[in-house]
Amino acid sequence: MNIILLGPPGAGKGTQSRRLSENLKIPQISTGDLLRAARKEKTDLGLKAESYMLSGKLVPDDLVIQMIREKLKTPECHQGYILDGFPRTLDQAKALDQTLAGNGSVIDHVVDIQVKSEEIVNRLSGRRQCSKCSENFHVIFHPSKVEGVCDRCQGQLFQREDDKESVIRKRLEVYQKQTSPLVAYYQQKGILKSVQGTGSIDDIFKEVVKAVQ
Ligand code: AP5
Numbered sequence: 001m002n003i004i005l006l007g008p009p010g011a012g013k014g015t016q017s018r019r020l021s022e023n024l025k026i027p028q029i030s031t032g033d034l035l036r037a038a039r040k041e042k043t044d045l046g047l048k049a050e051s052y053m054l055s056g057k058l059v060p061d062d063l064v065i066q067m068i069r070e071k072l073k074t075p076e077c078h079q080g081y082i083l084d085g086f087p088r089t090l091d092q093a094k095a096l097d098q099t100l101a102g103n104g105s106v107i108d109h110v111v112d113i114q115v116k117s118e119e120i121v122n123r124l125s126g127r128r129q130c131s132k133c134s135e136n137f138h139v140i141f142h143p144s145k146v147e148g149v150c151d152r153c154q155g156q157l158f159q160r161e162d163d164k165e166s167v168i169r170k171r172l173e174v175y176q177k178q179t180s181p182l183v184a185y186y187q188q189k190g191i192l193k194s195v196q197g198t199g200s201i202d203d204i205f206k207e208v209v210k211a212v213q
Contacts, residue, residue: 001026001080002105003212004087006182007113009171010120010127011197014136016113016208017084019201023209026080029071031064031088033134038067056162056170058088058178065095072099088179093186109212110186113197113204117172124168128157142201 001024005013014030021028035053038046045067049059058064068086071077087093100106115123126139128148132155137144144150148157162171186192193211197204 001109001212002083002100002107003081004083004107004110004186005113005208006110006179006186006192007197008115008117008120008175008179009168010124011113011115012123012201012204013084013113014134015142015201016205017082018135019205020082020208020212024080024082024212026082027076028082028084029068029077029086030084030134031068031086032084034067034071035059035064054161054167056167056174058174061089061091061095064088065092068092068096069099087182090181090185093182107186107191110192111208111211112183112186112192112194113208114194115197119198120172121165121168124163125165127160127163129160130155131158132156 003020003026005017005020007013014028014032017028017030035046035049039050039053040046045063048063052059064086068083072081083096087096096107123138123141126141128137128139128144129135130137130150130153133150133153135150135152136142137150137157144157149155150157162168183192195204195207195211
């Protein structure tokens with residue numbers, strides 16, 4: 001099964017796709033995590049992506065499309081995958097369609113997680129992410145058992161550099177302009193399901209599971 005999780009920054013795509021990945025036993029592919037790893041390793045891609053990510057803009061399509069095409073070729077993706085944070089523009093969505101058509105494959109479900117902007121600012125300004133496994137926590141809404149330490153792998157938690165209020169607002173603006181048109185794109189294909197993204201993480205997860213069944 002090939003699944004896309006859509007939604008604005010902070011909607012819970014990472015939180016829900018990690019749970020879905022464990023549940024369906026297919027990998028979660030987060031373009032944000034892949035790009036952050038590339039930055040950490042100071043690869044050519046990471047160096048090119050850095051200034052866009054720090055300012056809340058999208059990394060250019062050609063770089064991200066190339067990165068995802070390579071990832072989808074790897075054996076771990078052959079039984080299906082969950083795309084988290086890709087596609088984010090119409091050109092990315094069309095490039096993904098082309099790649100899949102070349103493999104005789106399709107996207108089965110697109111789940112759009114809906115959350116209002118003000119809730120998003122609260123969520124992202126309190127987010128803490130694991131430096132080892134990328135699991136997300138929140139200082140109030142979803143705290144780790146031991147402050148600063150990941151519940152899953154005991155890695156150290158950190159605050160993302162793009163989780164500052166000014167950058168969060170830029171990311172929301174970019175989402176509205178460049179990513180939200182994908183809702184209509186996948187609606188027209190008849191594969192879009194919308195899920196209300198406010199409430200408990202467990203309740204939202206039940207709705208996400210229903211949406212992909
Ligand atoms: P990326 O890392 O993908 O960031 P994003 O899309 O902005 O999404 P987030 O990771 O911020 O949020 P999320 O929806 O995963 O929410 P989460 O589960 O963490 O991208 C970063 C940057 O990389 C981009 O700005 C861009 O520059 C670049 N990039 C990435 N992909 C790209 C692409 N395809 N093209 C071009 N550029 C690209 O939850 C957020 C917080 O809320 C957490 O603290 C969590 O604990 C909490 N939370 C979750 N659910 C709930 C709930 N139900 N109630 C209360 N709190 C909750």
